[in-house]
Amino acid sequence: MNKVWDDLVARxxxxxxxxxxxRGASQxxxxxxxxxxxxxxxxxxxxxHAAGNLEVAFGAAAGLxxxxxxxxLLRADPASIQQGLFGFNGILVGAAIPTYLVSHPAMWxxxxxxxxxxxxxxxAISNITQTWGVSGSTAPFIFTTQLLLLAASAFANVxxxxxxxxxxxxxxxxxxxxxxxxxSISQVHLIGNVVTGVLFLIAIAINSFRSAVFAVLGAIVxxxxxxxxxxxxxxxxxxxxxxxxxxxxxxxGAVLNRPSTGVTFYAIFAMIFTVIVQAALNTAMAPIGIPAxxxxxxxxxxxxxLPKAERR
Amino acid sequence: MNKVWDDLVARxxxxxxxxxxxRGASQxxxxxxxxxxxxxxxxxxxxxHAAGNLEVAFGAAAGLxxxxxxxxLLRADPASIQQGLFGFNGILVGAAIPTYLVSHPAMWxxxxxxxxxxxxxxxAISNITQTWGVSGSTAPFIFTTQLLLLAASAFANVxxxxxxxxxxxxxxxxxxxxxxxxxSISQVHLIGNVVTGVLFLIAIAINSFRSAVFAVLGAIVxxxxxxxxxxxxxxxxxxxxxxxxxxxxxxxGAVLNRPSTGVTFYAIFAMIFTVIVQAALNTAMAPIGIPAxxxxxxxxxxxxxLPKAERR
Amino acid sequence: MNKVWDDLVARxxxxxxxxxxxRGASQxxxxxxxxxxxxxxxxxxxxxHAAGNLEVAFGAAAGLxxxxxxxxLLRADPASIQQGLFGFNGILVGAAIPTYLVSHPAMWxxxxxxxxxxxxxxxAISNITQTWGVSGSTAPFIFTTQLLLLAASAFANVxxxxxxxxxxxxxxxxxxxxxxxxxSISQVHLIGNVVTGVLFLIAIAINSFRSAVFAVLGAIVxxxxxxxxxxxxxxxxxxxxxxxxxxxxxxxGAVLNRPSTGVTFYAIFAMIFTVIVQAALNTAMAPIGIPAxxxxxxxxxxxxxLPKAERR
Numbered sequence: 001m002n003k004v005w006d007d008l009v010a011r012x013x014x015x016x017x018x019x020x021x022x023r024g025a026s027q028x029x030x031x032x033x034x035x036x037x038x039x040x041x042x043x044x045x046x047x048x049h050a051a052g053n054l055e056v057a058f059g060a061a062a063g064l065x066x067x068x069x070x071x072x073l074l075r076a077d078p079a080s081i082q083q084g085l086f087g088f089n090g091i092l093v094g095a096a097i098p099t100y101l102v103s104h105p106a107m108w109x110x111x112x113x114x115x116x117x118x119x120x121x122x123x124a125i126s127n128i129t130q131t132w133g134v135s136g137s138t139a140p141f142i143f144t145t146q147l148l149l150l151a152a153s154a155f156a157n158v159x160x161x162x163x164x165x166x167x168x169x170x171x172x173x174x175x176x177x178x179x180x181x182x183x184s185i186s187q188v189h190l191i192g193n194v195v196t197g198v199l200f201l202i203a204i205a206i207n208s209f210r211s212a213v214f215a216v217l218g219a220i221v222x223x224x225x226x227x228x229x230x231x232x233x234x235x236x237x238x239x240x241x242x243x244x245x246x247x248x249x250x251x252x253g254a255v256l257n258r259p260s261t262g263v264t265f266y267a268i269f270a271m272i273f274t275v276i277v278q279a280a281l282n283t284a285m286a287p288i289g290i291p292a293x294x295x296x297x298x299x300x301x302x303x304x305x306l307p308k309a310e311r312r
Numbered sequence: 313m314n315k316v317w318d319d320l321v322a323r324x325x326x327x328x329x330x331x332x333x334x335r336g337a338s339q340x341x342x343x344x345x346x347x348x349x350x351x352x353x354x355x356x357x358x359x360x361h362a363a364g365n366l367e368v369a370f371g372a373a374a375g376l377x378x379x380x381x382x383x384x385l386l387r388a389d390p391a392s393i394q395q396g397l398f399g400f401n402g403i404l405v406g407a408a409i410p411t412y413l414v415s416h417p418a419m420w421x422x423x424x425x426x427x428x429x430x431x432x433x434x435x436a437i438s439n440i441t442q443t444w445g446v447s448g449s450t451a452p453f454i455f456t457t458q459l460l461l462l463a464a465s466a467f468a469n470v471x472x473x474x475x476x477x478x479x480x481x482x483x484x485x486x487x488x489x490x491x492x493x494x495x496s497i498s499q500v501h502l503i504g505n506v507v508t509g510v511l512f513l514i515a516i517a518i519n520s521f522r523s524a525v526f527a528v529l530g531a532i533v534x535x536x537x538x539x540x541x542x543x544x545x546x547x548x549x550x551x552x553x554x555x556x557x558x559x560x561x562x563x564x565g566a567v568l569n570r571p572s573t574g575v576t577f578y579a580i581f582a583m584i585f586t587v588i589v590q591a592a593l594n595t596a597m598a599p600i601g602i603p604a605x606x607x608x609x610x611x612x613x614x615x616x617x618l619p620k621a622e623r624r
Numbered sequence: 625m626n627k628v629w630d631d632l633v634a635r636x637x638x639x640x641x642x643x644x645x646x647r648g649a650s651q652x653x654x655x656x657x658x659x660x661x662x663x664x665x666x667x668x669x670x671x672x673h674a675a676g677n678l679e680v681a682f683g684a685a686a687g688l689x690x691x692x693x694x695x696x697l698l699r700a701d702p703a704s705i706q707q708g709l710f711g712f713n714g715i716l717v718g719a720a721i722p723t724y725l726v727s728h729p730a731m732w733x734x735x736x737x738x739x740x741x742x743x744x745x746x747x748a749i750s751n752i753t754q755t756w757g758v759s760g761s762t763a764p765f766i767f768t769t770q771l772l773l774l775a776a777s778a779f780a781n782v783x784x785x786x787x788x789x790x791x792x793x794x795x796x797x798x799x800x801x802x803x804x805x806x807x808s809i810s811q812v813h814l815i816g817n818v819v820t821g822v823l824f825l826i827a828i829a830i831n832s833f834r835s836a837v838f839a840v841l842g843a844i845v846x847x848x849x850x851x852x853x854x855x856x857x858x859x860x861x862x863x864x865x866x867x868x869x870x871x872x873x874x875x876x877g878a879v880l881n882r883p884s885t886g887v888t889f890y891a892i893f894a895m896i897f898t899v900i901v902q903a904a905l906n907t908a909m910a911p912i913g914i915p916a917x918x919x920x921x922x923x924x925x926x927x928x929x930l931p932k933a934e935r936r
Binding site: 132229280303307 | 698730737740741744745747748751752755770772773774775777778779781782911912
Binding site for chain 3: 386388418425428429432433435436437439440443458459460461462463464465466467468469470599600
């Protein structure tokens, strides 16, 4: 099937554009595979449907195609476009805006602007971070979304969904482990749904089994650390202490460094530290009322990848 | 007249120093012309006089000459000094300090320190930003002034003018458009005065007609966007949603990129995004009570200029 | 004695590790001398004992050896390890954690994680800052500690010592000068003790007399400036307006630049500005309740050292 598809992509511009978008959906988990992306999109629609807010899924799809299209418009590097490196920030902006803004035409205006800006920011940030050999990762999504949400507070015609603090849910039991691990994986796309998490995991595994193993490891390590330090049990239960560590685990443990025992220990330490950064950013951002999104992952990934040049 | 003046500047050190300062006054709008600078200075004095706070104008003049003098003292690049590239941050610091601090000897101490630091910060920031081919722009003014204002909160002998939030003024009518556009241009120098705005515009036009057209375009686009999103009408009316977009328009649309239809659309999108960044920074800085100054412009300009290396 | 020790260090790994750690203790004051470091450690134990919180001293020692050990583990540059360039951030993390967190097993878990992360952050930050020829200085200590303290707010099992704002103590008299100068020097290691400050000063002087002179100058200048601007007298009296200026004075005036009259004036201006940055960061960080630590020094040092490339 891959060969047939690849041939089609090489010959047909529409198929090529579709392929770039599907790979963009998979790049959030640092995978480069259109079938992984297709399955992730399906899982997002399932999760959004289950939560009764399909706009999250339509927004994600819209953010994906807009950001990829803007990259073509700005004549960005074609190979990067094809690998989906402009779409993965757009899909996240597109999922985040309907999550935090009330359904309203102005919400869609913000979503379109945000998706377009995420591509410009991808170019700007990668121009800076490549100086030290690290990627911009999801930083364009984070900064774009945080700016849009802060702006919405000042705009009467762009209403925000009231932020509710995670309630301190009942104590967490070992039997809750499976669900929390799955939700931690699904929260990477701002969705708290067990089925979505399992589908994401399968989608990752069909491209890279090691990445899937580390995704689960990241979710487990972050769960143990968050419970151990006494983090808010409602937030833990929703997977909100896990999604950043899932990405750290895949990035540091499976994708960016050559596998070795040393790298595995280094990655586990990075997962532990991601939970601390998550808690820190939750505290730091509370006064201005914006979510940390995947910033704990991005900061930790930079922190643990930047020393490489020295370590070699 | 230009030739006579240029000859004098080449022969006479005092005229050279005066020329560098006048160009510094014009560089706030990214122009390099002593007559533009002279007219801008006159317009600042008019606006400060009209507002009954001449210290803003004397402070601006003092900031200008001090920052330029410190650049000479530190043996900065003579060509940059002559183009006024050290004065334009100093003039802005000098206008901002008497705007936000109560008239008092300590205010002048802060102003002198701030003007001197702005030159050191200009050297420091340009050393960093030139790595990626962008200028430091008004970042030295912004960071110096914000630091001084934050410090004043902790110093009993350096009293701050009480910050009043912009009241929600009556609704904005199309007939208010001209005044708001003019005030948006005048607010670049922290002055809300229609005559000053018109004089600024003429001063820009005598050096670069395209810059003047884009200044007006930036003011109009930001007005429409701010009204459309439902921003605070008092702030819009005072020109506070416009001054950053005016600078973005001049920078991205007229000065930093070669004119083309694509650049014009790119610049219009940058102006729209400047309004969002302005609203976002107003929200983000509210808990610590400092103004965003021209940071919305600088961030947007960096965002839209940094991809260039990739786009080529 | 130095020769005997150097021979031992060259032959014996344990002595080499001890030497690296002692130099690490001295590098906080930008000195590279094991005897200076030994005396500083002794002075820390004295100060912690006098304050009835010996965990600060044991924490400092633990942070020192852990961060140095992690640098060896990560195969960092051996010459840098030997000079103590990985230990000085660890010793500060180790002193800060027991200062701000309640004595508790989780406090020690945080301390160990923090010391290890400070080494990774030292590699990451120096990789960035060396692009412009400046050192990362104590930035790894600052960011690690601030992250850990912000995280502790969100963790029920990692209790924070309640932050008390510095009370406005009685007015400061010239006769208080000696004690405040000494406490300013001791506060570099988060200790407010006159004897510790005097011992620190002697320890610096046995390696570099000029550094000791500038340390005193930094403490005096910051005292005069803070009193003049009307800063909180309790904070001034505790040395909290002095420690950053002490480091700025040593760095800009004695270590990083070749001595000259110009450099001395430049350094004095840097000391004055450090006090303003200190006040500004105190204000800016109040809403999220974290201490500025030595960030005023690091920001000022970067600001005043970054222009160098241009000034030459």
